[in-house]
Amino acid sequence: MSSPIFLGVVGVGGVGTAFLQQLARLPNAPQLVLLARSSQTLLAPAPAYSPAIPAADWATASAAPSLTKSGALKAEEIATYLASAPGRAILVDNTSDINLARQYPTFLKKGISVVTPNKKGFSDDISLWKDIFASAAQGKALVYHESTVGAGLPVLSTLKDLVATGDEVTRIEGVFSGTLSFLFNTFAPASGASDAQWSAVVAQAKELGYTEPDPRDDLNGMDVARKLTILARIAGLEVSKPDSFPIESLIPSELASLPSSADGITQFMTRLPDFDAEMAKVKDTAEKQGKVVRYVGSIDVAAKAVKVGLQYFDKDSAIAGLKGSDNIISFYTKRYGANPLIVQGAGAGGDVTAMGVTADLIKAVERLQ
């Protein structure tokens, strides 16, 4: 008989909610014993760690006296609780919190595996990257983070397979942001015309759950830079931090110093329409050359060069023709020669991102049992 696995989930936003729905439908799902959002935590009472929290109906169940309720717990407290469960434990981090990500080594050293779509930890200073994987080895714990690049698309697993089987990856390039893909595909489509205003499309991307919790993290290019940092590291480059290469920002300079608080987000979204003419000019410049503008990234492995920013593309190119929030990621390798291995599909959205998290969870459970 397989041994029980205990699950702690932090973050119940767009991705977290879709993840819980998928978890509820899994046969042999691990037992959900902790569920946290920013100010509340729901726990299965220790020492039995039973009853578990029903993933499909956690909101209703949170009123039940059989579950323990608490305010926000510190990461160390969550780690201690999960490490004391009567079986192996997994943390699923569905937040974008850098402070929680910086605590992954604490979890991993205690033998708690980590599954997450949160890019922050894997793209922070290289010392954290090294600490995460050294701590996983020390605690015999697992780390899965497929949805940190290309949402649920098999991007990291593909790159890891290429590297592990001895192929030589020479270049990785494409569209790595679901939000920026949606913005440019809608604002400046390759076929047909659009009179959409840039700020209105940004608001739509936020509404659809494509953006980061703070949409400025998409517009300033940092989200793409973080993804390229992760890919470059897996490809073998020691990228020291996510801003160690030039990143083109689409944030108007006048709005760059707004606070990073919830109020700062509101002010940014309110004032963005004042700058629609700037993005219209960028679109027109491309149009005059018979092209469209897109936000792309590339990693030249031999030259150790990472680039992130706007580029003009012919209207009949694959990148210009992307639809919706699609990403396209091309891997150029020695084996694949001149025709790259290409991964393409939706690169943002709760359901597709949660699919990557749930698939990672299934892999972790299979290896832990």
Ligand SMILES: NC(=O)C1=CN([C@@H]2O[C@H](COP(=O)(O)OP(=O)(O)OC[C@H]3O[C@@H](n4cnc5c(N)ncnc54)[C@H](OP(=O)(O)O)[C@@H]3O)[C@@H](O)[C@H]2O)C=CC1
């Ligand atoms: N959305 C997408 O398309 C994709 C997202 N991702 C990544 O997935 C993660 C989640 O994104 P998304 O669901 O869109 O974000 P949301 O803003 O919708 O949800 C974030 C959740 O995290 C909770 N949270 C934040 N900080 C903490 C904390 N310190 N402790 C406990 N809970 C916390 C929030 O709590 P509260 O409910 O109380 O506010 C909220 O429930 C991010 O890292 C993002 O980069 C990756 C690929 C695609």
Ligand SMILES: N[C@@H](CC=O)C(=O)O
């Ligand atoms: N905000 C991100 C979400 C996925 O990583 C994006 O738009 O790509």
Ligand code: NA
């Ligand atoms: Na992915």
